[in-house]
Amino acid sequence: MSISASGQALTIAWEFVIDDAPIALSARGDLVAVAGASGTVRVLEAGAEVGALELPGGALSVKLSPDAAHLVVTGPTAYALWRRADGRTAVYETGAWSSTAAWANHERVAVASGRRALVLDADGEELWVTEPAASTVTDLAWMREGRRLAVAAYGAVRCHERHTARPVVTYPYLGSHLALAVAPTDRWICSGNQDASIHIWRARDGEELTMSGYPEKISRLAFDDTGFWLAADGAPDVTVWDFSGKGPAGTAPRSLRCHETITALAWRPGGAGHLASGGDDGTVALWRATAGHPASRLRPVRTLDDETAVAALAWSGPHLLIVSYRDGLVRAYSLPSRNTL
Secondary structure, eight states: OOOEESSSOOEEEEEEEOSSOEEEEEEETTEEEEEETTSEEEEEETTEEEEEEEOTTOOSEEEEOTTSSEEEEEOSSOEEEEETTTOOEEEEOOSSOOOOEEESSSSEEEEEETTEEEEEETTSOEEEEOOOOSSOOOEEEEEGGGTEEEEEETTEEEEEETTOSSOSEEEEOSSOEEEEEEOTTSOEEEEEETTSOEEEEETTTOOEEEEOOOSSOOOOEEEOTTSSEEEEOSSSEEEEEEOSTTOSTTOOOEEEEOOSSEEEEEEOSSSSOEEEEEETTSEEEEEETTOSOTTOEEOOSEEEEOSSOEEEEEESSTTEEEEEETTSEEEEEEOSOTTOO
8 A cells, every 4th residue: 555645744643444444434532433334333542442333234424422432323224322431332223224423512412313313312311302304314413502403304404402303493495415514603504415406594594595506416515613614525626615704695616626536525623724535536635725716726735645545534633634445444644733734
């Protein structure tokens, strides 16, 4: 395996290999969790394994709690929770498609389970559950500091307050939602869709906007920490939309081209506008994604090249970029300065 980088070489802080094809990453505090497609989950601290579990039926997502004390992993037929303090693992074989999960805080987590979202405490005790959506729940996001849950399924994004099975607000859109992103300001709710569009609602009044014309479906959306910038796939270019001021209506995005097929997106923590993207050609690109002007085509500041497709990306704080490759390799790159790529 070879690796090269443009510009000054980055430091590889550590490497780890799992016996599975990585499909998802999560990084919180001093921990990194990697999930493989067959259901292998490994929890790492500084590249050393400190926890492990196997999810029956395979895995789709893995999420560490904000305090890194708990982990939830979801898959096609089951979900599981792991506790750092003693390694306790609770597996729930529901037979329902569990696409993802989202932590409200270190005490509560929402898990997609078929057409419902289950809200659990950190040890897996059910607190409340939403009424069934029209189809399988595809994504989840918390709003209002964990007091409101946005649930995406065919035809709408529905918002539930704590302990309310029925939605208190519904944002309709006739289509299949593949990804959900809520601005950290709670001002905007965005869905990436099967019909190759991004649909946007202004949360306070439901005003809508659709950005269409992408050549491919939108399956990855991510706001930066400021809530002013949204990155999306859906083409060989990563598009970055400006949500500051009145929002993106009537504007053009910045375009970031490096990959033939985008496989991962991750904003660097903080407000510097640094974005990492990964591709099926094994390339990781680092961008100053908010530079230039609307309609600008940007070049990567740095590229990291490997021979195997990038499976997932995650930032462990502002100084450590975690990359998983489909051959099982997990690698941590160290960036010495918050302002350097």
